[in-house]
Amino acid sequence: MSKKEKKEKKVKGEVLQEDIHLDIPEDEIWTYQVPGLAAPHINKPYKYYNLKKAIFVIVILVAVSLSIYFSVMALQNETFEYTQLENGYEFTNFSNTGYLTELEIDYVAEIEYIPGNNDPATNFSVAKDENKPVTAVREFALNCDDKIKTIYIGANVESVDEKAFYSCWSLQNIEVDENNPNYCDIDGVLYNKDKTEILCYPCDHDEYLRQKYGYETELFTDDITPEYERDVQTYVVPSTVTRLGVMCMNYANLRKIYLPEGLKTIETLAVFKLHERKNEWETTPSLSNVYTYKNNNVTDTHFTSEEVLGEIYLSLPEGLEFIGSDSFSYNQNLQYVYIPASVKEIGHHAFWDTCYKEDGEIKGVAVMNVAVNEEEFAAKIVGDNWIPQYDYLLFKKNIDINYSAERAEK
């Protein structure tokens, strides 16, 4: 079809559309049915009017009732959920009744309510089936629980996912049965049995330490004393440890961490967002420094004196090979980082937001110190935005990297 024909057809079409005129007799204006459309229904009663009304109401009631029923079924959680495995049961999900503060993971358990007791805090007991041992704990089995203070891991548990106790804000202690062949605890912190991996430093472990060392209340930033910092906010990772597990220390209230020189791996989000209370309503980043010690016979995680730890130097250990993504993110109080030559891989955002600008000055990690030169560093595996950035005009700018740097004195 030529352009002209197309144009003519289009014009004709438009005219046709405008020319539509329906000659509807006056008495048919309310009943005239346009071809292809339903007939109007105006000013005349509906057939089966009452029946239709009844059906309408019943359908709505049934729909609402079914919806509520199925939704409640979907939303209702058992307090303890398990999946059967070949060698026992996997603890998959925990939904707190609101009053459980201690959790024992050893046998399949369920809540039994005590009839007649109307106090929700005491009207239940946890019944265990000792024929059904729990052998595994799935990731996110506890997720954002804010009541549980102590977790006990039984002798039969063979595997605990590193993300099993995620964001348990009140968790102070993890205790492991001494007969468990796979895991152990050191003063409430979860380790694998041979203590080469630290797996979970409970979010509220500082509360346990306060009680242990006789501090009645939590001290706010400006009131913190050197003794409080030493007893509650300093942690010595035992010399056997070679790996900091995934998310193992996230959200902890720590100012100083002493790492052993034999440490090889710091996993994803391992030291993520450590914080302390600034006042009753606000928190502030707490981690100020990471140190490495050389003594390879350290078992006590409580810092007593530097002499016990042998030679100590600032920042990450010589021999460290892997720094996971977001491993030190959001620690704006961190003062100094030195990347040793042994590091082979750094994950993305490993030191993200560890600095900020105040009064025109960069605070926190203001310079990144790297042991090797630029060429050697380029050969390493480095993730996006591994280096912190500070506000520059209205954009962001990487902090400077000091290649071939000497490690700073402690």
Add this chain to the structure above:
Amino acid sequence: MSEKFDKAVTTVKNFATEVKTHWNTPAEGKYVPYKEYKDVVIGVGANYTGSKILEYIGFWSSCFLIMYHYKLPYLTFSVIGLLNMPLGYVTALIWWYVCDNLGFLPKKKERLIYLLYGLMMFFGISSLIFDYSRLFDQSGSFITMLNSFEGMNATACFKTFGTHFLYSGWVGARNIFWRKKLLPKYGRYKYSLYCDVIPKCVMVFLIGWLPVYNIPDVATRVWVANLLFATYNVFGFGNVLEECTKRISPNLQERILIRSYPVKISHIFNSILAIILPAIVGMLRHKWADINFYRFVIPITFTISAAFTMYLAGRIKERIPQPPIEKKVQIKFWDGMLGVLKNKYLLINTIVGLIDALGNGMLPFATILYFYTFRLSGLPYSLIVALISFAGTPPDLLSPYFLKRFSYKQIMIFYQLSRAIGNAIIAVAMWTLGDNLALCGTICIVVLFFMEMTKTVPTTAGHDMGVRINDYQMYLSGERLESFGGIFGWFTGPITTFIGLIIPIFLLKYGFNSNWEILFFDGSRRNIVVIPIIVDTIGFFLMSIPYFFWDYDNKKQNLVMEVLKRRAEVTEKKAAEEGKSTAGSYKG
């Protein structure tokens, strides 16, 4: 060349003279002086900006204030929705009763309604003071069921339930009281500003300053936050001045002119603020996580917008004489219900909406991309958001062409399929390139850009079709029955409530709860984002199917309009014969 230039200069001069002459008094045949154009630009701009600022605050899971500071469990919002659903039906019925009684109620009925609302408020307040859950057996299945809800316990459930009673009674009673008091003076659109603006400002400040987010017990935090936001929601600050401009002049040309220029220009204030606010966020020490954003930045900018809005609200006038909403002819409740159920096209839209519910409970993908993948804040965030928002503007200009060239059916099928394909690409990129932030993020941004581009024309077509569907309803029932369109929600509400649980339950399995920072963990982010996108993609494919049955085209619309015109002709003729007024009617 110089002739053209002279002509242009003359045009500008004439325009300037015209504006100067009619600055205070409108030209003949027109109703709006140019001074009011200026008021529209600033007043609507301030009102629109204020309403947009409030989008930073809301009791929904995708609000950063809620997700970061309040740390409320994700599934809790589904539980609250479920608790509020039955009462929603009851309050809708009461509202209909009020409408059936023409809003301005006879004294006796008004007292009855006030009593009802008062009782609801009384029950609500009493349930906040007393713990009614203690009336039940604490070991019984009812209470243990309530205790098992994520983030809730029996006490919190009862208090949430009571809060909804309080809210519904309060809103209902205020609505009658203020409508009666202010509507005659300020018109049907603006009146709410006069009674709501001050408490709204106070609530915006309170939300930032009340340390509700520091309540350690999550169940208590949930019900107190729900109460706080319910109170906040009692007071509105909608984009009402823009609604006024739809009735600013009885002259259609003048109305279109005002809506095309001053109103569109007024939106620039919001566009500027949308760039400035994130830039301010970038200057805060903890960026988006800094509570000072909600303590200072949001309340102050909102209060300034509100002040400008109120200063200019009185100057923007409604000039089309029309009876208040309550005075319009009412259709019998059941006739209205059955009338809209006959409308096939409303049914198709309802089915599409139902399928769309598959995506309910999905996390805001773009927000996750910006905050947790790119870690954006400050100007870079503003620029990317502005870039993607801008993507819809060029196609908007071409909307008339697309609407003429393609049928509604074709446009909507293309729209759903394009969204399905876009989502599928994002899912594949995130699944396979999750660790490569730069490449994965770039692909996602490009796809989002194209998805935004392909959204504008279908949106315009949808609005246009909405009007046509009402025309069709008018043909079917003799009335547009717009308010009865909500009936479909009565049927779909229960189903969407249930379907909307699918994604949140999935997310919970992958570790997503009240602490969104799990999204920093690559493995979890991948599952939490990709699985819902796949569900959503399936939804978009399915949503294209009902449109294959859409057969309402231009020809049918023209025929429907002919029938409506003919009805108007005949009824006006009869009215004239009977000596009745036909003012305000339309023959076409």
